[in-house]
Amino acid sequence: MRTVGIIVEYNPFHNGHLHHLQQSRAVTGADAVVAVMSGCFLQRGEPAMFGKRTRTEMALRGGCDLVIELPVAYATQAAEWFAYGAVSLLEASGVVDALCFGSEEGELSALRAIAACLSSEPEPFKLLLREELAQGSSYPSAYSAAVKRHLIAIGELQAARLPLDRPNNTLGLHYLLALERLSSSIEPFTIIREKADYNQKSVTDQRIASATAIRALITGEADMERIAPLVPGSTLQLIRRDLEAGRPPLTWESFYPQLLHLLLSRSAEELGDYYEMNEGLEHRLLQALSSLPGPPRGFEGLLAAAKTRRYTRTKLQRALLAVLLGHRKPLLAREQLAGGIDYIRVLGFTDKGRELLRRMKRAARVPVLQSAARSQGQHRYLELDVRAAAVYEAAFASSGPRQLYSDYYEPPVML
Structure with a gap:
């Protein structure tokens, strides 16, 4: 069973995500999809609009076969450690053959050239990065500028033209760097991001909008009529289910x-x-x-x-x-994060995902967990996930002990 890994937040799952998922299957020839998904809190340091169980179900109904959790220790990091944590999970699973990510350019060769140049973190690049940071630039801006200067200095002029200040290009580069540093045999692929930029706040297409624009429509009085064309029917159904259950979107x-x-x-x-x-x-x-x-x-x-x-x-x-x-x-x-993740936490699976999960339990390099309760105290980052989920649930007025510690009580989502 050829399997492609994807790295996602699904906040919430929309038609652009559906396109990425379908294209990931097509370009890699995969029979199954494993999604590494952030839990309750996300890469830009913000809460997910909907809980991880709801978003797991969105992913499964959208076409993913198996969803595993990216621990909060990595899910809320800048690109380097976010990517390293997610790719290391796919590598540790023992069942993933390919990784497919979206990028603004849809061009893999330039990203691979840059990753090959930077994988050993050459000292001249680190010096350039320190210079850029000393000028008061934010880390993402400084990193992009230092990469460009380093590539020009070593004669990689074509790669230097790639705009690394665009978020999906940056993440894509760090996925490739993680594959290099892990000496992974997972084959990378990329597809171009279409019709809506990462942080585009307006809706300019009838079917595709950024998650940022969709969240703006959901916040406050959810405008279901305007949301409906932009998300799969299953996502709309799950949003309505949460709202009716007294679980409004969180910010x-x-x-x-x-x-x-x-x-x-x-x-x-x-x-x-x-x-x-x-x-x-x-x-x-x-x-x-x-x-x-x-x-x-x-x-x-x-x-x-x-x-x-x-x-x-x-x-x-x-x-x-x-x-x-x-x-x-x-x-x-840094040394703690570089040690990687010593478990794989399963959030949900379909019938095909169940078959994949059986293979993973035999092939994985770390324990595969379906219950946090059975592994209490054994994994340092799992404890952070349980606490983060409790803080997240505390934002709902109706949450009792079972909801606060749902990580201990609730089994994976099964379709």
């Missing part, structure tokens, strides 16, 4: 009271112990809180007051998420 504002309490009850020194708190960011955040006019103006007000050229929205969100979830620096240090 950062849903967590602001808890976050505000944590920020106000800690000193700058204590805040400095949290992951992503560096370069004086803890002082910047406390200063921003004290400068808010009148009553606290919510999460967006805090971001607006704290944001600078260096402290981008994504940087701030990741740092504040570390505070919300209690993620401190030693647990997520």
